[in-house]
Amino acid sequence: MSRFLLPLGIFLVIATFLAVGLGLNPREIPSPLIDRPAPVFRLPDLHAADRVVDVAELKGRVWLLNVWGTWCPNCHLEHPVLMRLASQLPDASGGIVGLNWKDNSAEARRLLMRTGNPYRQVAVDQAGHAAIDWGVYGAPETFVVDASGTVRYKFIGPLSDAIVAEEIMPLVSRLMAPVQG
Amino acid sequence: MTLLPEVGHFALILALCMALVQSILPLVGAARHIGNFVAIARPAAGLQVLFVVIAYACLTQSFIVSDFSVAYVAQNSNVDLPLMYRISGVWGAHEGSLLLWVLILSLWTGAVCLFSRSVPPVMAARVIAVMGLVSVGFLLFLLLTSNPFERLFPIPLSGRDLNPLLQDPGLAIHPPMLYVGYVGFSVAFAFAVAALMGGRLDSAWARWSRPWTLVAWVFLTVGIALGSWWAYYELGWGGWWFWDPVENASFMPWLAGTALIHSLAATENRGIFKAWTVLLAVFAFSLSLLGTFLVRSGVLTSVHAFATDPTRGVFILVFLGVVVGGSLLLYAWRAPRIRSLGGFSLVSREGGLLFNNVLLSVATATVLLGTLYPLVIDALGLGKVSVGPPYFNSVFIPITAPLALVLGIGAMARWRKDSLARLLTPLRWLALAAVAGAVALAASFYDLRWEAIAGIALGLWVTASTGFGIWRRVAGHGGLARVPLAFWGMSTAHLGVGVFAVGIALTSTFSAEEDVGLDPGTSHQMAGYTFRFDGVRDASGPNYTARAGTVTAFLGDRQVAVMHPQKRVYRVQRNPMTEAAIDAGLFRDLYVALGDPLNDKGSWSLRLYYKPFVRWIWLGALFMAFGGILSACDRRYRRVASRVRQGAQTTAAAGA
Numbered sequence: 001m002s003r004f005l006l007p008l009g010i011f012l013v014i015a016t017f018l019a020v021g022l023g024l025n026p027r028e029i030p031s032p033l034i035d036r037p038a039p040v041f042r043l044p045d046l047h048a049a050d051r052v053v054d055v056a057e058l059k060g061r062v063w064l065l066n067v068w069g070t071w072c073p074n075c076h077l078e079h080p081v082l083m084r085l086a087s088q089l090p091d092a093s094g095g096i097v098g099l100n101w102k103d104n105s106a107e108a109r110r111l112l113m114r115t116g117n118p119y120r121q122v123a124v125d126q127a128g129h130a131a132i133d134w135g136v137y138g139a140p141e142t143f144v145v146d147a148s149g150t151v152r153y154k155f156i157g158p159l160s161d162a163i164v165a166e167e168i169m170p171l172v173s174r175l176m177a178p179v180q181g
Numbered sequence: 182m183t184l185l186p187e188v189g190h191f192a193l194i195l196a197l198c199m200a201l202v203q204s205i206l207p208l209v210g211a212a213r214h215i216g217n218f219v220a221i222a223r224p225a226a227g228l229q230v231l232f233v234v235i236a237y238a239c240l241t242q243s244f245i246v247s248d249f250s251v252a253y254v255a256q257n258s259n260v261d262l263p264l265m266y267r268i269s270g271v272w273g274a275h276e277g278s279l280l281l282w283v284l285i286l287s288l289w290t291g292a293v294c295l296f297s298r299s300v301p302p303v304m305a306a307r308v309i310a311v312m313g314l315v316s317v318g319f320l321l322f323l324l325l326t327s328n329p330f331e332r333l334f335p336i337p338l339s340g341r342d343l344n345p346l347l348q349d350p351g352l353a354i355h356p357p358m359l360y361v362g363y364v365g366f367s368v369a370f371a372f373a374v375a376a377l378m379g380g381r382l383d384s385a386w387a388r389w390s391r392p393w394t395l396v397a398w399v400f401l402t403v404g405i406a407l408g409s410w411w412a413y414y415e416l417g418w419g420g421w422w423f424w425d426p427v428e429n430a431s432f433m434p435w436l437a438g439t440a441l442i443h444s445l446a447a448t449e450n451r452g453i454f455k456a457w458t459v460l461l462a463v464f465a466f467s468l469s470l471l472g473t474f475l476v477r478s479g480v481l482t483s484v485h486a487f488a489t490d491p492t493r494g495v496f497i498l499v500f501l502g503v504v505v506g507g508s509l510l511l512y513a514w515r516a517p518r519i520r521s522l523g524g525f526s527l528v529s530r531e532g533g534l535l536f537n538n539v540l541l542s543v544a545t546a547t548v549l550l551g552t553l554y555p556l557v558i559d560a561l562g563l564g565k566v567s568v569g570p571p572y573f574n575s576v577f578i579p580i581t582a583p584l585a586l587v588l589g590i591g592a593m594a595r596w597r598k599d600s601l602a603r604l605l606t607p608l609r610w611l612a613l614a615a616v617a618g619a620v621a622l623a624a625s626f627y628d629l630r631w632e633a634i635a636g637i638a639l640g641l642w643v644t645a646s647t648g649f650g651i652w653r654r655v656a657g658h659g660g661l662a663r664v665p666l667a668f669w670g671m672s673t674a675h676l677g678v679g680v681f682a683v684g685i686a687l688t689s690t691f692s693a694e695e696d697v698g699l700d701p702g703t704s705h706q707m708a709g710y711t712f713r714f715d716g717v718r719d720a721s722g723p724n725y726t727a728r729a730g731t732v733t734a735f736l737g738d739r740q741v742a743v744m745h746p747q748k749r750v751y752r753v754q755r756n757p758m759t760e761a762a763i764d765a766g767l768f769r770d771l772y773v774a775l776g777d778p779l780n781d782k783g784s785w786s787l788r789l790y791y792k793p794f795v796r797w798i799w800l801g802a803l804f805m806a807f808g809g810i811l812s813a814c815d816r817r818y819r820r821v822a823s824r825v826r827q828g829a830q831t832t833a834a835a836g837a
Contacts, residue, residue, distance in 0.1 A: 004456070004512060004513040004516045004517055005513045007460060007463075007464075007509050007512065007513075008506065008509040008510055008512075008513055011467070011505055011506060011509055012506070014553065015498065015501065015502055015505075015506070017553065017556060017557050017560050018474065018498055018501075018556070019498055020560035021556040021559065021560055022494045022495060022498065071750075
C-alpha cells in the first residue's frame with residue numbers, strides 16, 4: 001500500500017509549496033540599490049525645456065521617484081493612486097519626482113494636463129540612461145529615498161492604495177520623523 | 182443594451198445545476214445499482230453542453246456588437262477591432278479563456294456521450310460523471326470569481342482594446358488548440374478514475390481511452406507548436422522556445438501525455454504497466470490543471486504576464502487539491518489490487534516502452550522542478566531566483582538524447598522477447614550513414630562543431646532507423662495493404678521526431694544574428710546574404726499606426742526577398758509592438774526586426790537573423806500530430822469496441 005501512497009505524498013508537498021507561494025509576490029524583486037546611495041541625474045524638466053531637474057538638490061528631504069510613460073498601460077492604472085499618494089505626502093518632503101521614461105514629451109504634458117499631475121517635478125529621460133542607473137526593469141517602478149540620499153524602498157509594477165497605506169506612507173513617516181524632530 | 186449578458190449568466194447557472202446532476206446521480210446509481218440514475222448521465226450531460234454553448238454564444242455576440250456595458254467586453258475590445266479579433270477577443274483575457282475552457286470541456290463530454298456506446302453503461306456513466314465533477318469545479322470558479330458577464334456602469338463609449346500581442350492570427354487560434362489538448366486529457370483521466378472506482382482495470386480500459394488520449398495529444402502538440410511559432414515571429418527575438426513558466430505549463434502535460442500514449446500501448450497489447458498507466462493518466466490531467474493554476478494565480482512571473490488575483494489562486498489550488506488529491510487517494514486505495522500479467526525480457530517492445538516511460542517521466546519531473554524551483558526557494562525564504570534556459574538545456578538534452586537513440590530500435594522490437602543481434606546487426610550501416618550524413622551537412626555550413634554533428638546525426642539516425650522499420654514491416658508482412666494504420670501513425674510521428682531533432686541541431690548551432698545601424702541605401706553582409714536597408718515610411722492599420730521599414734535581401738547578385746518589418750503603436754493601449762519581417766523557406770529563414778531611429782537622417786538600428794532549418798522544428802511537430810491522427814483512426818478501435826460489447830454481454834449473461 002505504502003508505495004501507492006507515494007504519488008499522493010509528492011502531490012501534497014507540491015500543493016503546500018503552491019499554497020505558500022500564493023502569499024508571496026514574485027514581482028517584489030530586491031533591488032541592489034536598496035540601502036545604497038541614490039544615483040543622481042540632471043535631466044531636462046518636462047514642463048520647461050530650459051530648466052533641469054537635479055535630484056542632488058533634494059538632499060536633506062525624503063522623496064519618491066516614480067518611473068512612468070504614456071505608452072505604459074499600468075502607469076495609467078497607477079495614476080489615480082499616485083494622485084492620492086501625492087496629496088498625503090507632507091509639504092516638507094520632496095514629493096514625487098517623475099521620471100518620464102523614453103516617452104513623447106508633448107503627449108506626456110497633455111496627459112498630465114488632462115488627468116492631473118501628481119509630480120512635484122518631472123524629469124525627461126529620453127535616452128533611458130538614468131533609468132539604467134536606477135536599475136529599472138520596466139514601468140512603472142517606484143523608489144523611496146531618504147534624507148541622506150539613500151534608496152530605502154523599491155516597488156515594481158503599479159502601486160495600489162493598499163501598498164501606499166501599508167508600506168509607503170508608514171516608511172515615509174518613519175524616515176521623516178528625525179527630520180521633523 | 183440587450184439582455185443577452187443576463188441570458189448568458191443564467192445559462193451558466195443552469196449549466197452548473199446540470200453538471201451537478203450529471204456527476205452526482207450517475208455515481209450514486211453506479212454504486213447502488215440504480216439503473217435510472219445511471220441512465221441520466223447522458224441526457225444531463227447533453228443539457229449541460231447546451232447551456233454552456235448558449236452562454237458562450239451570448240458572450241461572443243456581446244463582443245461582435247461591441248456591447249461595452251459588459252465590463253469584460255469593454256476591457257478587451259474596441260469598435261475599431263476587426264471582426265476576427267472581436268471573436269477571438271472572447272478568450273483574450275482571464276474570464277473569457279475560462280469560459281472557453283468550460284466550453285471545450287463540455288464539448289469533450291458531449292463527444293464522450295456520443296462515441297461511448299460500445300462501453301458498458303455503468304462504466305460510461307462513471308466516465309461522464311467524473312467529467313461532470315470537473316465541469317462543476319470550473320463552472321463554480323467562473324461564477325464565483327471570474328464572471329465574464331459582469332455589467333459596467335456608466336457604460337463607456339469605447340473599449341480599452343484587445344492586448345496588441347493577441348491581435349495576430351497565430352495567437353488567435355493558439356489558445357483553443359492548447360485548451361482542446363489540455364482538457365482532452367480529462368477524458369483519459371475520467372476513464373482512469375472510473376476504472377479505479379469500478380475496480381475494472383483490464384486491457385479493455387486501455388483500448389477505450391487510447392484513441393481519446395491520442396486526439397487530445399494531437400491538439401496539444403499542434404497548440405504548443407503554434408505557440409512556439411507565434412513567439413518566434415511576434416516577440417521579435419528570433420527564438421522559438423524560452424522555457425518560460427507558461428510554456429512549461431503546456432509542455433509538462435505534453436511530456437506526460439506522450440508517456441501515457443506509449444504506456445497505454447503496452448497495457449492494451451500486453452496487459453502490463455496497468456497501475457502505472459492509470460497513474461500517468463491522472464498525472465497528465467493534473468499537470469494540465471497545475472498549468473492553469475500557474476498561469477492564472479500569478480505565483481510565478483512570466484513574459485506572458487497575465488492579470489492575477491489571489492482569490493482565484495486560492496480557488497484553483499483548492500480545486501486542484503480535491504481533483505488530484507482525491508484521485509491519488511483513490512489510486513492508493515485501489516491500485517494495490519491491480520495485477521499485471523506476463524513478464525518480458527528487457528530486450529523487447531515492452532522493454533523499449535519502459536525505457537521511453539522512464540525517460541519521459543524524468544523529463545517531466547525535470548521541467549516541473551525547474552518551473553517550481555523559484556517558488557520553492559522563495560517559499561523557504563532563501564531568496565529570489567529565476568531558472569532559465571541554461572538549466573533546462575543542460576538537463577534536458579542528456580535525458581532526451583538517449584530517447585532518440587533507442588526510439589527506432591524499440592519500435593522495431595518484438596513483443597515479449599527479442600535479440601540484440603537481430604535488432605542491431607542490420608542497423609550498423611545506417612548508424613554509419615547517419616554520422617556521415619551529419620558530417621556532410623555540417624561541412625556544408627563550413628563548421629564542424631561536434632555538438633552540431635552529434636545533434637544532426639541523432640536526427641538522421643531516428644529518421645533512418647524508423648525508415649528501416651517501415652521497410653522491414655512492409656516487406657515482412659506481405660505488402661502495404663496488410664500494414665495497419667496505427668503502424669503508419671507511429672512511424673510518421675517518429676519520423677517527426679527526427680525532423681524536429683535535425684531542425685533544432687541546425688538552428689541552434691548555425692544561426693547568425695547581428696544588430697546593425699544602417700543609413701538608407703546602405704547594406705550589410707551576414708551569412709552569405711546582403712541586406713540592403715531602403716528606409717522607413719509611415720503606415721497604418723485599422724487600429725494602429727506604424728513605421729514600416731524596407732529591407733531587400735540578396736544572395737550574390739540575385740534578389741531573394743523584400744521585407745517590411747514594422748514598429749506599431751496601437752491607438753488605444755499605446756504599447757509599441759515589433760512586427761518582424763520574415764522570409765520563410767524550407768532550408769532557411771531570413772528575419773528582420775526594426776529597432777529604433779538613430780538620427781534625423783533616416784538611419785535605423787536593425788536586428789538581422791539568419792535561421793537555417795528553423796521550419797523543421799514545427800514541421801517535425803506537425804509530423805508527430807499527423808501520426809497521432811493516423812493512429813487514432815486505426816480500424817482496430819472500432820472492431821475491438823464491438824468485440825468488447827459482445828464480451829460484456831457474455832459476462833452479464835454469465836453473471837445473471
